[in-house]
Amino acid sequence: xxxxxxxxxxxxxxxxxxxxxxxxxxxxxxxxxxxxxxxxxxxxxxxxxxxxxxxxxxxxxxxxxxxxxxxxxxxxxxxxxxxxxxxxxxxxxxxxxxxxxxxxxxxxxxxxxxxxxxxxxxxxxxxxxxxxxxxxxxxxxxxxxxxxxxxxxxxxxxxxxxxxxxxxxxxxxxxxxxxxxxxxxxxxxxxxxxxxxxxxxxxxxxxxxxxxxxxxxxxxxxxxxxxxxxxxxxxxxxxxxxxxxxxxxxxxxxxxxxxxxxxxxxxxxxxxxxxxxxxxxxxxxxxxxxxxxxxxxxxxxxxxxxxxxxxxxxxxxxxxxxxxxxxxxxxxxxxxxxxxxxxxxxxxxxxxxxxxxxxxxxxxxxxxxxxxxxxxxxxxxxxxxxxxxxxxxxxxxxxxxxxxxxxxxxxxxxxxxxxxxxxxxxxxxxxxxxxxxxxxxxxxxxxxxxxx
Numbered sequence: 190x191x192x193x194x195x196x197x198x199x200x201x202x203x204x205x206x207x208x209x210x211x212x213x214x215x216x217x218x219x220x221x222x223x224x225x226x227x228x229x230x231x232x233x234x235x236x237x238x239x240x241x242x243x244x245x246x247x248x249x250x251x252x253x254x255x256x257x258x259x260x261x262x263x264x265x266x267x268x269x270x271x272x273x274x275x276x277x278x279x280x281x282x283x284x285x286x287x288x289x290x291x292x293x294x295x296x297x298x299x300x301x302x303x304x305x306x307x308x309x310x311x312x313x314x315x316x317x318x319x320x321x322x323x324x325x326x327x328x329x330x331x332x333x334x335x336x337x338x339x340x341x342x343x344x345x346x347x348x349x350x351x352x353x354x355x356x357x358x359x360x361x362x363x364x365x366x367x368x369x370x371x372x373x374x375x376x377x378x379x380x381x382x383x384x385x386x387x388x389x390x391x392x393x394x395x396x397x398x399x400x401x402x403x404x405x406x407x408x409x410x411x412x413x414x415x416x417x418x419x420x421x422x423x424x425x426x427x428x429x430x431x432x433x434x435x436x437x438x439x440x441x442x443x444x445x446x447x448x449x450x451x452x453x454x455x456x457x458x459x460x461x462x463x464x465x466x467x468x469x470x471x472x473x474x475x476x477x478x479x480x481x482x483x484x485x486x487x488x489x490x491x492x493x494x495x496x497x498x499x500x501x502x503x504x505x506x507x508x509x510x511x512x513x514x515x516x517x518x519x520x521x522x523x524x525x526x527x528x529x530x531x532x533x534x535x536x537x538x539x540x541x542x543x544x545x546x547x548x549x550x551x552x553x554x555x556x557x558x559x560x561x562x563x564x565x566x567x568x569x570x571x572x573x574x575x576x577x578x579x580x581x582x583x584x585x586x587x588x589x590x591x592x593x594x595x596x597x598x599x600x601x602x603x604x605x606x607x608x609x610x611x612x613x614x615x616x617x618x619x620x621x622x623x624x625x626x627x628x629x630x631x632x633x634x635x636x637x638x639x640x641x
Contacts, residue, residue, distance in 0.1 A: 192308040194274050194315040195543060212273040217242075222256035255280040258287055262299040268307060274315060275306065282318035286325035294332045301328050314478065314544050323548075327428050330420070368426035369433055375425075376406045376485075409466045410437055411550040414446065422550040424469060425483050447551055455501040460489045464503055470551035472508035476533045477522070478543045482510035490514055492526055507533060 196211070198204040221238055231250070238249045259266045259280060269275050275283075283302065290298065305324060306316070316324070354360045366374075374396075381404045382392035395401060412434070413419040421434035429437060450467045460468070468489055475482040487508040493499030507526075509517060516522045524535045531553045533545045546554060 192310050192313065194272070194308045194313050196274055196315050197272055197308075198312055201541075208273050211276050214277055215269070215273060218252045218256055218277060222253050222260075225253060251281050251284070252277050255284040258284040261292065261295050262302065264299045264303040265306070268303050272308075274308075278318045279315075279321055282322040283325060286322045286329065290329045291333050294329070297332060298325070298328060312542070312544060314546055316546075316548075317479075317481075319481070320548055323427055330428070330430065367433065369423050369429055369437060372423055372426045373406075373408060376408065377401065377404055380404050380406045407462070408437075409469065410441060411447070411470050412438070424473060424485055424549075451503045451551075453502060458491075458495050458501060460501060460506060464501065464506070465489065467503040467551065468506045468508060469549065471503065471531075471549045472547050472552075473549035474508065475510040475513055476507050476524070476545050476547065477509060477513040478535060478545050480510060480513060484508045484549065486510065488514040490517060492524075 193199070195201075196204055197208055225234055234253075235246050235249045238244070239246055242249070244252075255277065259269065262283075265283075269280075287295075287298065302325060306321070349366070350364045352360055352362045378389055378393045378396055381387075381396055381401055382389050384402065384404060385392065385395075387395075396404075409424065411422040418431070420431065421429045421438055423429060423437065445463060445466075447467050447470060450463050453461075453464055453467075455461050455464060469484040472484050472487075474480065474484050475487050487510045489506045490509045491499040491501070492505050492507055495501065499505050507524075513522065517524070522535060522537070524533045526532070527534055527544065530544075530546075532547060535543050535545065537543075546552070548554070
């Protein structure tokens with residue numbers, strides 16, 4: 190059986206038509222990218238394309254950026270032009286993730302990204318733009334510890350705090366901060382809203398004015414215990430850079446081995462908070478295809494119903510948002526777990542099926558990647574060490590030559606390696622109050638907290 194993504198399924202007429210559209214779109218933008226006159230002012234380049242395509246300047250610019258970056262990744266470009274599986278949104282995600290990367294690492298990144306985006310089995314789900322960007326950022330972090338990929342996007346507004354008072358007696362308050370801090374603030378706001386039975390905006394106002402009644406929350410952090418210098422994963426915030434990892438791990442009060450929790454079985458229906466943390470570590474979001482509701486706002490669904498003898502254990506629990514949980518309970522959708530991959534396979538009335546890959550830090554694919562991290566990191570460190578030794582040898586020879594000539598020579602600046610990130614296995618947590626299950630109406634979580 191040949192390997193292909195769902196978007197390239199040769200037996201699915203809609204997928205065939207979609208691939209044709211993706212190919213046409215790629216051909217259109219490839220033609221524009223190849224015709225760009227680099228000597229012209231950018232506005233002069235974009236204006237006729239905006240006129241003829243009806244796309245905005247931002248889309249035109251970033252589509253051209255995406256194809257320029259693809260030109261620097263020859264293996265990936267060849268794969269794209271063979272399968273036509275990556276649309277412009279995904280190509281833009283790749284460009285964005287590589288914006289800060291040193292071109293020195295592009296040959297290695299080209300190989301790894303191509304491997305990541307090559308199908309390995311029939312009807313394999315294609316990673317979303319968000320998942321692609323997250324995975325490539327992790328690759329960049331692993332190779333180049335001199336940068337952090339969670340730096341602010343220069344294309345976004347640089348305001349960190351803003352308040353605007355409206356004529357109707359209301360005001361709009363916004364703030365930009367690092368993702369980890371934002372995740373912590375949001376969790377406290379939702380906990381206070383749930384405790385007081387009030388809206389999120391009112392809860393936020395009480396929180397910032399100090400009227401939070403001492404509300405405490407639990408933040409689950411995940412880190413591989415068998416990979417030195419592995420980064421920390423915080424749900425919703427994603428993989429943290431070394432500085433943030435150290436900062437948040439320093440706040441942890443409890444450390445637990447998720448390999449042990451994974452096999453724990455609870456006698457009751459409700460999920461204990463340690464098993465809950467394990468399930469969320471596997472399913473970072475709702476497992477229904479194309480649903481991006483964060484796992485912390487989802488219900489825990491017993492794959493084999495509890496009333497039918499299904500145990501309350503991580504292996505029998507998956508994350509479903511309230512909408513898709515209700516659809517599963519009512520029999521409108523159903524799924525099975527693939528014993529080989531651990532992924533959920535959804536079965537539909539027309540006989541079709543869609544596999545959904547879990548992308549949490551404890552998911553099988555990420556755990557397999559962790560196992561190769563040590564080898565890649567050690568090889569990279571060996572190359573860096575060899576290069577540093579060669580630089581020292583050359584500096585020594587230069588110093589000796591200068592000394593023989595009666596001159597003095599100064600040494601170069603000392604270069605150091607930061608800690609290099611990857612993966613997900615060990616849970617640490619701060620504070621000590623478990624969160625009730627909830628649901629999400631959209632990818633940012635529910636507008637009001639709903640318990641189960």
